[in-house]
Amino acid sequence: MPIHVDIVSAEGDIFSGEAEWVFAPGRLGELGIAPRHAPLLTELKPGEVRVETSDGEEQFFYVTGGVLEVQPHLVTVLADSAVRGDELDEEAALAAREKAREVLAGRSDEIDLDQAQAELVEAEARYRAAQKLKGKRR
């Protein structure tokens, strides 16, 4: 009796199929999961998830981390789609805050460009409307 394996990330499905064995890098060490494994929940370290299908074929998936959920005939890997880590998160958070300051200071070029484009489109529309009215009046 094989196990059904789903590897999903927030951005989409990665793998779905039947397998005899699943190997995953658990937080407390490498895990080998055979059918009828007890329900288990653990975090994954960055590493390789190996899926052995019934015909002896092997498939490898690299995960940067995630959560592994095991039920007797179902293994779900909730893979992260981004490299995580407190430091990286901190950095990204700082970047977001910096960006907020830029927005408040009105220094951001991108926004001014967008603004200008919007104004241009508006001005053009107004010009057209004026032309149209002029044409009708005559």
Place this chain on the structure above:
Amino acid sequence: MASGKEIRTKIASVKNTQKITRAMQMVAASKLRRTQQRMEASRPYAERIRTVIGHLSEANPDYRHPYLDRRDVKRVGYIIVSTDRGLCGSLNVNMFRSILMDLKRLQDEGVEADLCLVGAKGQAYFRRLRTNIVAATSHVGEVPRVADLVGAIATMTDAYREGTIDRLFFVHNRFVNTMSQQPEIATLLPVEPVDKAELQEYWDYIYEPSAAELVDGVLDRYIESQVYRGVVENVACEMAAKMVAMKAATENAGKFIDQLQLDYNKARQAAITQEIAEIVGGAAAV
């Protein structure tokens, strides 16, 4: 009466505009299809992680994670998803209006708000108002990645954890169908506890290392997946709204061209009539 040549150039220019709007409409339509697929693709992950959270909160009733704890609301946070580009009808404006109403109500109650803005349009809008913007990110593109959103989300979840904000809202457009998109304000934090009945089978996991330690990572991932989903949905809304707006623009351009063509014909006929009148007048004088 405008001369024939003037009207002819005008017609040519409107035709060019029409070509552009028609192209934009078709591009939006094809992008919409792809974004809808992406929306579908993010569903299994979100559903799975929700079940896992249900199990986790069941597993250790004594341990209260800050994300699951309800507090008195003194200050709130908003993550607001808007589009980067315009030409998508009233999509953004409708949403901003509903947020402003919310903010005003909160202000009357003496509750202040911190904003986290995703998307250039929201930044341009809320910058002009006197709001407290604490984080921002833009140009996540039509294929958003979770990695681009992590920073903005982390700022808000950190604020929640530290107790700066007591509630975190998430605002994005809900995709009802191609013709209709609804702004939606949902509570992200504290996380709504999963209904017990939702857990189909009653059994528990082995936790490695422990449920309390796992819950942190799972909840963070849950929040991220929710925000990611919202951002993808908002892109779908943008494309749908753009498609409809551009369709209307193309139709309007068509009507405009018809009107101009009529004007042109009239001008041409008037010119001919006048010329004949002059010739006849000249001949009569001879």
